[in-house]
Amino acid sequence: MTEEFFRIAVVGTGPAGLYAADELVQQDRIPVRVDLIDRLCTPFGLVRYGVAPDHPRIKSVTGALSTILEHPLVRFLGGVELGSDIGRSDLLACYDAVVYATGLAADRPLGVPGEELPGSHSARELVSWYSGHPDAAQPFSLDAERVAVVGAGNVALDVARILTKPAAALSYTDMPEPVLAALRASAVREVTVIARRGPEHTRFTTKELRELDTLDGVSIRVPADETLPASDTVAERSVRANLALFEKWSGVPAGERTITFRFWRRPIEIRGEKAVRELVLEHTALDDTGQLVATGGTETLPVGVVLRSVGYHGMPIAGLPFDRSRGVVRQHAGRIVDEEGRACSGEYVAGWLKRGPSGVIGTNRADSADTIAALLDDLSTSGGPRAVRSLDDLLARNGSRPVPLSGWRAIDSREIALGAEAGRDRIKITDWSVLRTLGAHEAPTPVVSNYGRE
Incomplete structure (x- = not known):
């Protein structure tokens, strides 16, 4: 028995990944459910960890990005590392399509x-x-x-x-x-x-x-x-x-x-x-x-x-076809391709991992839209969703416990509380163990974050 909707994984929750998820849930060509997977316990990528702390106006884009996380067709799975907790073959077995938007991990x-x-x-x-x-x-x-x-x-x-x-x-x-x-x-x-x-x-x-x-x-x-x-x-x-x-x-x-x-x-x-x-x-x-x-x-x-x-450049990840001279994943119109230019079925790329370190935050929206357009063209002619394995079951067998959206809310709440104690909007938590502990607990009530607010 096949699913009634296509399961899509987006790996990376920076702007490129979140905009890709938004493009997926806002369209009406095919029914989808989107899992946002990130190695970190927290979303927003370089907006959280790359934009200068004294530039709160730029960081305030997280308000709009948060609405994507909250969409009922989107699920956040933080603390899940590609290559450690899950592999490329696992993703392809659990999802109809995978979008890689992990950014560039190395410095020139x-x-x-x-x-x-x-x-x-x-x-x-x-x-x-x-x-x-x-x-x-x-x-x-x-x-x-x-x-x-x-x-x-x-x-x-x-x-x-x-x-x-x-x-x-x-x-x-x-x-x-x-x-x-x-x-x-x-x-x-x-x-x-x-x-x-x-x-x-x-x-x-x-x-x-x-x-x-x-x-x-x-x-x-x-x-x-x-x-x-x-x-x-x-x-x-x-x-x-x-x-x-x-x-x-x-x-x-x-x-x-x-x-x-x-x-x-x-x-x-x-x-x-x-x-x-x-x-x-x-x-x-x-x-x-x-x-x-x-x-x-x-x-x-x-x-x-x-x-x-x-400048930045990417490192080969998960065995994906990689262009070492440019430091990006090999792709054509957002579709990942091998060295002969043949499309890797069900695999796509967006953001810096696709185009290199260029543009501003907003550049990622158009970039992700182009990738998702290719993905939708492919899935709409694929004959329908296929039977897939459960990522939840796979992670449970591996002993991995992902951080859900409620876990991010708990982290968010604690950072806001720490900031309030010091007369600030927020103080970031930097300890992995604290982040994981907070991420494992339900937030008592949904939080309206003031992340990045001046």
């Missing part, structure tokens, strides 16, 4: 000598720590006065801002108390943001750059020896606005706490005997073909911490 390395030294980290490690991710190393050492951040995107700006912003100005956020305590005691006084190309080529958004100007007691500067293109010679409006800010900051002296921008430089070595002490930079330029080349000049920057923010 700099690929320079000394990168393995203590004090050399990915920016993502720092972001995970101050965002309260349960996997983050505790505590993150902030005993160096000088920090280098290598990268020319908004994550680099987030890191520089959080490291120099007065801790008192972060006390309203959902940061765990140990993080705030570490920031209060931080020795960091100077952060240098390093870009391989010129200021006109950076990926900083003007809004994020302007935010630096609002930091109390922090000097934002571009050394006078940096060559800046005149803003009125550039056609693109956003680039002109960025260049105007860099012009404004040109020659500003260093202060008690400082963010400095250096352009046309790339790391070639990290030095230190037992920990990071220096970062060697090579001067760069564009050749006649537009390729980045070395000019022959170098300089050495004394720093105690190097943070790389040069």
Whole structure:
């Protein structure tokens, strides 16, 4: 006997996964039930653990995402890890279709000598720590006065801002108390943001750059020896606005706490005997073909911490066909395909795992919609739902107990209560055991979350 509806698994509950679930339950072409599966006990992915804590307006998107979790045709199964609790073959046996939306799990390395030294980290490690991710190393050492951040995107700006912003100005956020305590005691006084190309080529958004100007007691500067293109010679409006800010900051002296921008430089070595002490930079330029080349000049920057923010890439997961050169799952129009380009029946991909690390939160809606359109086309001509195994039975046999929606509500309630005790909206819980314990219990009443509220 076959089911009266198609069972769909969406692996990952960040924006891409949640938007995919929303597309499924809002359509009327075929009847569906959707299971949202996540390794974490909590939903929202990088909105919860990647958006800077002092950006509550962006985090407030969780209000809309929560309505997807609450839909009667959607079920949340947290604390279920692909590859450990369940495998790819298990999913295919339990569901008519599977959508993978797990994001990208690894950081791009700099690929320079000394990168393995203590004090050399990915920016993502720092972001995970101050965002309260349960996997983050505790505590993150902030005993160096000088920090280098290598990268020319908004994550680099987030890191520089959080490291120099007065801790008192972060006390309203959902940061765990140990993080705030570490920031209060931080020795960091100077952060240098390093870009391989010129200021006109950076990926900083003007809004994020302007935010630096609002930091109390922090000097934002571009050394006078940096060559800046005149803003009125550039056609693109956003680039002109960025260049105007860099012009404004040109020659500003260093202060008690400082963010400095250096352009046309790339790391070639990290030095230190037992920990990071220096970062060697090579001067760069564009050749006649537009390729980045070395000019022959170098300089050495004394720093105690190097943070790389040069992008993310995926790692092979669950035996899915993987494009190692791009760091994403092989796919065509959202359908996962093998190396010969043949579709893997019933398997789809959305979000960064599909397209790479690009776009903003809202980009995932259109991306997921395209994937779900392909999935619906396939299922609508498949002859109907098929008999499937029960994921619940499989997890029970494995001794796995997923965190249901009521468990997330219990976690949510406890975080709000912790925040209220400290005069904040929320304080994140970072301990895996506490999250699992809370997630195993029913919330006494449904919670209307104020997650991300200002």
